[in-house]
Amino acid sequence: MVVIETDMIVALASESDKHHHEARTLLRKLSNIKLSPYSLIELDLLLASGNIVVKAKPFYEALKSVLAYYNISVLKPDPLHFAVAWNFRKKYGLTFFDSLHAAVAVRENDMLVSFDRKYSIVKELKYVHPLSLLESA
Secondary structure, eight states, rough: OEEEOOHHHHHHHOSSSSSHHHHHHHHHHHHHHHTTTHHHHHHHHHHHTSSSSHHHHHHHHHHHHHHHTEEEEEOOOOHHHHHHHHHHHHHHOOHHHHHHHHHHHHHTTEEOOOSSSGGGGGGEEEOHHHHHHHOOO
């Protein structure tokens, strides 16, 4: 079982993203994929800030379909995610959302798959870069 975060969804959503092909290939190969619930909030903030330019309603409708297509479940938020995330921000200097994604994977006792290599510093986390999974598949 694996947890993915926002970067995988962004890569999957944009054909011009440098990781688009890897994200598509990996999600086809993986099973029992879980999305950090905080990715939905992070995505919405990226849209609101103009960092991602799409029409919100069609984007979220398409996202729902894509999640279903790849059989990706969205995990439920949990107050303990925030407790662990606070520790990760303090201990490792992770950003707000990165700390939450890492906390989700730790609390779920799952591997976090992300293109962001900064997760490798979190000792409590089982982190794998997507290219490593593609090479081993």
